Amino acid sequence: MPEAPYGSWPSPIDAALVAAHDGRPEYLGSLGEELWWTAPRPAEGGRRALLRLTPDGGDAVSVLPPPWNVRNRVIEYGGRPWAGVARPDGAGPLVVFTDFADQRLYAIEPDAPGGPAPRPLTPRSSVGGGLRWCDFHIHLELGEVWGVLEEFTGEGPGDVWRLPVAVPLDGSAAEDRSALRELDTDRHRFLTGPRLSPDGTRAVWLAWDHPRMPWDGTELKIAEVTGGPRPRLTAVRTLAGGPEEAIAQVEWVPDGTLLAATDRTGWWNVHRVDPDTGHAVNLCPREEEFADALWRVGHRWFAPLDNGTIAVVHGRGTARLGILDPATGELADVPGPWTEWSPALATFDTAVAGIAAGPGRHHEIVRLDTATGHCRVVAHAHRDAVDPAYYPEPRARVFPGPDGREVHAQLYPPAHPGLTGPAGTPPPFIIWAHGGPTSRAPLVLDLEIAYFTSRGFGVAEVNYGGSTGHGRAYRNKLRERWGVVDVQDCAAVARALAAEGAADPDRLAIRGGSAGGWTAAASLVSPATADVYACGTISYPILDLTGWAVDETHDFESRYLETLVGPLAKVPERYHERSPVHHADRITAPFLLLQGLDDVICPPVQAERLLAAVAGRDVPHAYLAFPGEGHGFRRDDTIRRAIEAELALYLRVFGIDRPDAPVLDLNGATR
Known part of the structure; x- marks a missing residue:
């Protein structure tokens, strides 16, 4: 197969295609035999x-x-x-x-x-x-x-x-x-x-x-x-x-x-x-x-059926659909290519419908007749917008973390039907930190990931300690250690990939949104991990714990930090020490900051505080602010601009040339 530098591969998966497929069906329900969502x-x-x-x-x-x-x-x-x-x-x-x-x-x-x-x-x-x-x-x-x-x-x-x-x-x-x-x-x-x-x-x-x-x-x-x-x-x-x-x-x-x-x-x-x-x-x-x-x-996540059985979404790091017999405890999983079912089950008689996806499939509406075992897609049927050879073949991995703890991750290596990287040269890798942080990254087809892997970048989604899907003990690993465990676990995966020869140690990036944006920013200022990453993409982040804990977020999460960090009144120094805005002098890696101006969960003032802290320092960075966008981007033009800017950052920092490279001003301009 012909060789070409990683990151330079042509791809039919452009930003417009990613934007068109952004999001998924939600809130499925049944009215008799009708389905609504x-x-x-x-x-x-x-x-x-x-x-x-x-x-x-x-x-x-x-x-x-x-x-x-x-x-x-x-x-x-x-x-x-x-x-x-x-x-x-x-x-x-x-x-x-x-x-x-x-x-x-x-x-x-x-x-x-x-x-x-x-x-x-x-x-x-x-x-x-x-x-x-x-x-x-x-x-x-x-x-x-x-x-x-x-x-x-x-x-x-x-x-x-x-x-x-x-x-x-x-x-x-x-x-x-x-x-x-x-x-x-x-x-x-x-x-x-x-x-x-x-x-x-x-x-x-x-x-x-x-x-x-x-x-x-x-x-x-x-x-x-x-x-x-x-x-x-x-x-x-x-x-x-x-x-x-x-x-x-x-x-x-x-x-x-x-x-x-x-x-x-x-x-x-x-x-x-x-x-x-x-x-x-x-x-x-x-x-x-x-x-x-x-x-x-x-x-x-579960729904009783008229025949006495129960439809359940279950798994360990996955979310499969099964039918549970409560009398015997027997559980039979639904066959098919779907490995991730959403918490949106709808039932009628002996049928159950759900929203399901897999490593090679977008989210579809799937109906199961439990009497016959017949399972079929009834809406949002997956159709490959491009040759699926451009999709990565993901695999779940468990990496050793600090103190011997397990770190769960999903790897998406570069994939292209007509090109491979230079022999003996590992690809650049992007470490993705999910939001929440009490959440997880599912192993499903994501065209945003494929956008990068089809160009020659690897992606690793890290379900760091504190993530869901692996029991309460794993979930509790983040208690009072947010900004420590998540940062360490992401770095452990990055370092392990480099040590294996699977990733170029000089071309590692970290990115995340919301709580993942926090982890990305905290990774760039942490003395223990700042040398791991060549750059970072920080989207609608938390950056100042004290401000966020006092009056800069919504009611639902306003006391979340008492579990993740500790009570502010008892450990104020911890809030200061872990906040990236107070250690902007440690940032040496170029970064991209993305923010919705209508965000009330992680408001723009947090991003603006970081920008003020790096002003006048020789740190290449760009800030893109989007009017009308809240916490997470929903509009196609915003999604396109954000993903193209992220690619532009990696191309610049990793020294990759390609004729269709998007333009990004890293001189601290605000747009």
Whole structure:
């Protein structure tokens, strides 16, 4: 095979193609045999469309035209933004959804004459972030929608409360806040939407309070439903959970018992819970995860089926779909090329549908008939936009880390059907640090990764200590050690690849967004790792821990650092010592800084503080700021510009020539 320098290979995977395939379907649900979900539209301003697939064999259709954007800002990351019911009178489905522009809850009847005409159900609010809604359920017999209300009481990010509320379906609350019914007075800072028992006499939900995050500890709440046609939740009590037990999901089953995904064994396993006593039985004891971090309210990792079995998403570092027999504990995995299933299962009769991807496939909507074992793609079918020979062939690896700990990573070596690198010359490698940090990088086809590997760069995604997917003990490795363990583990992978001859030790880069941006920046200022990397890409990062802990982020994560770093009042010096903004004098490697100007999670002031700290120093860098973008980029033009700028950085620093090299000013210019 012909040889060419790594990084110089021509590729059909351009930035426009990456942008067009950015994002994935989310929040799948069923209305009878219909499937509904949201899907990204990068070319339409980054909105989320609401799609509908009827069982007649046709294609999925977008229910609402632009600019309707089915998304909400509950806890800023958003929660389940729609719910629906198949009405028994033949009138077709009734669906409610939140629109991102005003955060109001709307109702539509898509089969009504003249098509869907959304009508508002909730009022506007001019206070702070207004009224926001998520994780709701329609109760036709009550004429109400039950869900989570997030209401701001002032202008500060912490001036907020969340509570379960009933919204009238008749629209009487559209201009009248007093028409909304608060369902209980058992206040918690965070909660999921209440689920009614099959007989309608009880309800359950999850709740937690600062400083805990939902993967640290949650409480399973249960209440009596009393009050006739306008019921409330009374006699609220904690059934299970606590400060060191994280319950990620709870669901009723037809016999009136509960299913809950709890990590009381050190792993998120599915338990059957007695609603009277709280006694729990592990239905499938395994050192595997049957849930993950609850970053978005309304995620669903398991779903009971009508035949008594349970569809479960499970795995260790992966997320496969299986069918669990609760009577025997037997678990049968669904066959096929999908190794990563999203927490968005939809069931009807003995069928289950989900959103699935694999190392060579984008996210698809897949339907399984458990009675026959037949599994098929019903929407978003994967189609190779280019010859798949340009895709990398990834593999999972475990590397030795400091103190003998394991470091999990996924390697994506350079791949090209017509070229190889010069013999005896290792390729440049980019170390990717995922966000969260209590999260993980899945092993799936990602055209952004293929953009680099098809040009001759290697990519290593590091699921550093603190990542999910490997049990609570691995997840807890980051407690009070953020900025240490994640930095060490990324460097351990980079050094191991160089020692193996798999990566060029002089052409290593680190990149990440959000918490990954923190890890990238911290790696460039750490005396123990700064010499590892030739450059870095830092996207919408946390850079100043003290500012972020005091008033520079949203309510959901405002106390997160107490676990990741320690209480600010007790260890203020730790906040200062680990913050990259206070050690900008240590940065010698060129870097690219990318920031959304509407980001309220990692606001621009953090990036601007770093820029001020490096001003006047001879450190090549560029800052690209994007109006209209929040935490993570959604618009196609932003995605294109960001990925081209990142490539330009690596080409410049690694000394690679190519005729189509994007232009990037590394003189500290802001654009």
